[in-house]
Amino acid sequence: xxxxxxxxxxxxxxxxxxxxxxxxxxxPGGKYAGNYKRELSHEGEVxxxxxxxxxxxxxxxxxxxxxxxxMKGKGSFKGDTxxxxxxxxxxxxxxxxxxxxxxxxxxxxxxxxxxMDNCGARRAALSGAxxxx
Numbered sequence: 001x002x003x004x005x006x007x008x009x010x011x012x013x014x015x016x017x018x019x020x021x022x023x024x025x026x027x028p029g030g031k032y033a034g035n036y037k038r039e040l041s042h043e044g045e046v047x048x049x050x051x052x053x054x055x056x057x058x059x060x061x062x063x064x065x066x067x068x069x070x071m072k073g074k075g076s077f078k079g080d081t082x083x084x085x086x087x088x089x090x091x092x093x094x095x096x097x098x099x100x101x102x103x104x105x106x107x108x109x110x111x112x113x114x115x116m117d118n119c120g121a122r123r124a125a126l127s128g129a130x131x132x133x
Contacts, residue, residue: 029054029077032102036109036130046125047133054082058125071122075100081114084122093119100126107132 030052040046044061054075062069073091075084075098084098098117103110109130117123 029082029102032077032104032109034132037133038128038130040125040128048126048130056082056126058122060121060125071119071125073122084117091119091122093122098122 033052036048047059049057058071060069075082082100099114113127
């Protein structure tokens with residue numbers, strides 16, 4: 001058996017192990033996946049369901065947001081940054097890319113908007129300090 005063949009087998013095995021490592025924890029966003037809550041400027045509690053695939057579901061407090069208390073969007077994690085692509089089919093305001101940086105410390109999750117997000121309600125609801133819940 002030629003040495004090059006064995007090297008290719010080892011390289012492909014290592015690549016497969018790396019892929020398994022990434023998918024086992026649910027992808028780059030897996031470390032942030034879960035259910036969270038936070039107070040929104042004394043208006044009430046916001047709840048967030050964050051999936052490891054970048055799907056974010058926000059439930060806003062009533063009565064201010066009673067006409068549309070739920071928002072759902074699909075982004076993708078690039079490291080610690082969640083990127084929402086432009087997608088006016090799901091939300092008229094999503095005309096350009098929006099970025100949010102995630103950081104975890106202790107039992108808190110911090111979310112900070114980077115640059116512009118034309119969806120002001122999403123930015124108001126998503127940016128801030130979250131607790132697991």
